[in-house]
Amino acid sequence: MITGVAGLAFLISVVIGRPLLLSLSRAFMAKNPELASTFNGTSGDPARRRGMTIMTTVVGFTLLADGVAHIIMALTLPTVTFLVMSRVVTVAEIAVFLGARRIVQPLRQRADERGKLK
Secondary structure, eight states: OHHHHHHHHHHHHHHTTOOHHHHHHHHHHTTSHHHHHHHHHHTTOHHHHHHHHHHHHHHHHHHHHHHHHHHHHHHHSOHHHHHHHHHHHHHHHHHHHHHHHHHHHHHHHHHHHHHHHO
């Protein structure tokens, strides 16, 4: 259930135009001034922001799906079956997330290369 609420937070951040992954990245980068200056210099780039928005959306939908799936399973399955299926669903969600990341990264790299050519 917590993952569902977190997923909603990620999706709301996209709707209001402030992708949560971008904010979280800035917060983590703040501890390393060298990384922070590099990140802050590129975070205004439209292609980078679009990539972060897409990834925030993917994370949001993944977490929301996790929360919904676990609630449905908890209400409909026997406890033992729920415990087994919970692990299966979590592993499948991680695989989907990593697959989406593999799709988005090359797109972001191509966008970066196009930006350098101009």
